[in-house]
Each structure stands twice: as structure tokens, then as C-alpha cells.
Amino acid sequence: MPELPEVETTRRGLLKAVRGSTITGVTVRERRLRWPVPAELPHVLEGATVRDLSRRGKYLLWHFDHGFLLSHLGMSGSLTAYRQAPAPVPHDHLDLRFESGCVVRYHDPRRFGAMLWIQGTEPRHVLLDGLGPEPLMRGFSGQALYRASRHKRVAIKNFIMDARVVVGVGNIYASESLFHAGIDPRKPAGRVSAARYDRLADAIRKTLRSAVRAGGSSLRNYVGANGEPGHFQLATMCYDRAGEPCRVCRQPIRSLRQGQRSTFFCAHCQT
DNA sequence: CGAGAGTCCTGAAGGC
DNA sequence: TGCCTTCAGGACTCTC
Structure with missing residues (x-):
């Protein structure tokens, strides 16, 4: 499903809802994505404030003071922000709940997507190493x-x-x-x-x-x-x-x- | 090393 | 109706 425009559209759609907002709870219903959702993810995210949401290729990077949530939508994934979340349906694998009451829900039938944690102040990860230029920025020609x-x-x-x-x-x-x-x-x-x-x-x-x-x-x-x-x-x-x-x-x-x-x-x- | 195939997984669509 | 095969927006990982 998602190529760069879909990921960028998702980023822009989520930005207003999440930037500056603090996560109050994380629900992981299914850990088996492309790689297992880290067991510590709820612990590291609860109480943390989203400082920014950026994109590198088809990866979304959620910026926090102590690390980054690295997410990928794979082939069939979507992230949707709800002011009030409906009851979860099958393949609703993960929820981020915010103090505002907003819920960002990750839905992915094929589970080719990813939700990973990068500890530290630099968004360094093997998945991001060696990526080529962004096609909509200087450096691509x-x-x-x-x-x-x-x-x-x-x-x-x-x-x-x-x-x-x-x-x-x-x-x-x-x-x-x-x-x-x-x-x-x-x-x-x-x-x-x-x-x-x-x-x-x-x-x-x-x-x-x-x-x-x-x-x-x-x-x-x-x-x-x-x-x-x-x-x-x-x-x-x-x-x-x-x-x-x-x-x-x-x-x-x-x-x-x-x-x-x-x-x-x-x-x-x-x- | 580069190039191509295999792999993860579910669901929709089409053929018989 | 039902069963089977094929295909789907990704991309890492293996094999030759």
C-alpha cells in the first residue's frame, strides 16, 4: 500500500495530533510484525512527549527526548489518529494513547511493517544506514x-x-x-x-x-x-x-x- | 561483489 | 457454494 507519498501523507496527517503531545499509554495487541515489537516499547514511550515526526524514505521517525520510534507501514499498514478510538478490529496491532484523548492506531493485516525503538539522541539504525537520497530534496538528480x-x-x-x-x-x-x-x-x-x-x-x-x-x-x-x-x-x-x-x-x-x-x-x- | 530469488503474512479475486 | 491458485503498495536476507 504505502509508497513515499502515502507515508508523507500519513506523516502530515498525524503531525498536528501528535507533535508536542505526551503518550499516556501504549497497547500492543500483536508483537509479531516484520520484527518483534520490542517488549520495552510501552515502558519507554509512556510519559514521553513527541517532539517531532519526520520521514526518511518510507520510514517514519517519532522523535522523543530519549530516543526515536522507527515505524514502517510495510505493504498493508496504516496509522490513523482518532479523537475517540472505536473498538479495535482484527489487525489493529498497536495503539498510542495521548493525554489529549487522541489515539494513534497501527493497523496492518500482512504484518510486513515495523515498530522499533532507537535509544539515544541520534536516529542511528542499521535499517537507515546506506539509504540513498530523498527524491524530493537536493542531492537527488x-x-x-x-x-x-x-x-x-x-x-x-x-x-x-x-x-x-x-x-x-x-x-x-x-x-x-x-x-x-x-x-x-x-x-x-x-x-x-x-x-x-x-x-x-x-x-x-x-x-x-x-x-x-x-x-x-x-x-x-x-x-x-x-x-x-x-x-x-x-x-x-x-x-x-x-x-x-x-x-x-x-x-x-x-x-x-x-x-x-x-x-x-x-x-x-x-x- | 552484483543480481536474482525466496521469504515473511493475510485477504481479495478469479477459475473451475 | 467451495476449493484452489494467484496476486497485492515492501524490503530484508539468502544463494549463486
């Missing part, structure tokens, strides 16, 4: 992609989904960005020109920015922090459109599997 891609035989689509290259480009936005840049997703990364990487970097920025503006994607079951679905699915050029006519040239959109993931592209517009 066509030139950076070009440099990182030399001598790489991996397909360009898999290359831009590698978090060491650039963070936050998931399966939907990888296909969409390559469509906008006119690049065949099967092309070896090392054989794409610098000029085309400039186009691709622009396409990634534009695709992600417009999805953030739209409040994230709403494919299948995405809901944001306020429970509202996103609207990105209305605008996909190729993702999930196999057999349907390309919106530019009317040739049928093709699909294939790359690294166990579905890719969608237009063989006429993308070369």
Missing part, C-alpha cells in the same frame, strides 16, 4: 542516478526501486515515472544516457510531488491518517492498466514481471 548506474546490468526499473540508489520509489511510482520519462523499464541501468537520467529524475520528482499533493494513492485499501482515501489511482498512466489503451498513443499497455513485481509500460512510448 539525474546526474546522481547516472553516476550510480555505471556498469550496472540491472533493469532500470529495479535500479530505481533500490533504496540505496534513491529512497521511496515503490512499484507503482517506478512504472509511472518510467512512463513519463519515456524509458523502457527493461533497459539495463548502465546503458541509459545522462540526458535520459535527467528526464527520469524530473519524472520521479513530478510523479511523487503530484501524488503527495493528491494525498497519496488509493489503490485498493489505502487510507490516510484521517481515514480519507487518496486519489492518485485516477491518474495512473500505466500502472494496473494492462491491455488498456495508452493514454498517449492508444497502443495497449503491456505488463511483465521484474524481480517478482508487476511492471506496466507502453512499448511504443517507452524505448
Whole structure:
């Protein structure tokens, strides 16, 4: 479900409710996520005040005076802030209760997400080591992609989904960005020109920015922090459109599997 | 080392 | 209706 725009939408939605607020209680109903929820999590969070909520790639970092809560939504996770929480439903794995009465609830049917604790004043964690540049910040450019891609035989689509290259480009936005840049997703990364990487970097920025503006994607079951679905699915050029006519040239959109993931592209517009 | 496959898990959808 | 297979927004970890 969540790619960078969904995580950013979640962050913005939660920020007003949680920044400056103190946690009064933590309920863990299911510890078995991607990694076990640390047993000490309720103890370290109760009484702590959220100083900030930031994002690194698809990770959310909750800042406290003595450490950080590192959360990831995985494939099917969501974080929702309730002024008054309804009764928990299946897969509501964790609640953060605030002194205001607000409850932030983590829901994740597939349990590929994570809730981890980083002790200390620096947000250092192996999961954050080696992450590439943020696509919506300085440091990300066509030139950076070009440099990182030399001598790489991996397909360009898999290359831009590698978090060491650039963070936050998931399966939907990888296909969409390559469509906008006119690049065949099967092309070896090392054989794409610098000029085309400039186009691709622009396409990634534009695709992600417009999805953030739209409040994230709403494919299948995405809901944001306020429970509202996103609207990105209305605008996909190729993702999930196999057999349907390309919106530019009317040739049928093709699909294939790359690294166990579905890719969608237009063989006429993308070369 | 790089590249590709396997893995965790539940639920929805489609075929028969 | 029911059973089975396939697929789903991620990404770490293993194998070759």
C-alpha cells in the first residue's frame, strides 16, 4: 500500500495530533510484525512527549527526548489518529494513547511493517544506514542516478526501486515515472544516457510531488491518517492498466514481471 | 561483489 | 457454494 507519498501523507496527517503531545499509554495487541515489537516499547514511550515526526524514505521517525520510534507501514499498514478510538478490529496491532484523548492506531493485516525503538539522541539504525537520497530534496538528480548506474546490468526499473540508489520509489511510482520519462523499464541501468537520467529524475520528482499533493494513492485499501482515501489511482498512466489503451498513443499497455513485481509500460512510448 | 530469488503474512479475486 | 491458485503498495536476507 504505502509508497513515499502515502507515508508523507500519513506523516502530515498525524503531525498536528501528535507533535508536542505526551503518550499516556501504549497497547500492543500483536508483537509479531516484520520484527518483534520490542517488549520495552510501552515502558519507554509512556510519559514521553513527541517532539517531532519526520520521514526518511518510507520510514517514519517519532522523535522523543530519549530516543526515536522507527515505524514502517510495510505493504498493508496504516496509522490513523482518532479523537475517540472505536473498538479495535482484527489487525489493529498497536495503539498510542495521548493525554489529549487522541489515539494513534497501527493497523496492518500482512504484518510486513515495523515498530522499533532507537535509544539515544541520534536516529542511528542499521535499517537507515546506506539509504540513498530523498527524491524530493537536493542531492537527488539525474546526474546522481547516472553516476550510480555505471556498469550496472540491472533493469532500470529495479535500479530505481533500490533504496540505496534513491529512497521511496515503490512499484507503482517506478512504472509511472518510467512512463513519463519515456524509458523502457527493461533497459539495463548502465546503458541509459545522462540526458535520459535527467528526464527520469524530473519524472520521479513530478510523479511523487503530484501524488503527495493528491494525498497519496488509493489503490485498493489505502487510507490516510484521517481515514480519507487518496486519489492518485485516477491518474495512473500505466500502472494496473494492462491491455488498456495508452493514454498517449492508444497502443495497449503491456505488463511483465521484474524481480517478482508487476511492471506496466507502453512499448511504443517507452524505448 | 552484483543480481536474482525466496521469504515473511493475510485477504481479495478469479477459475473451475 | 467451495476449493484452489494467484496476486497485492515492501524490503530484508539468502544463494549463486
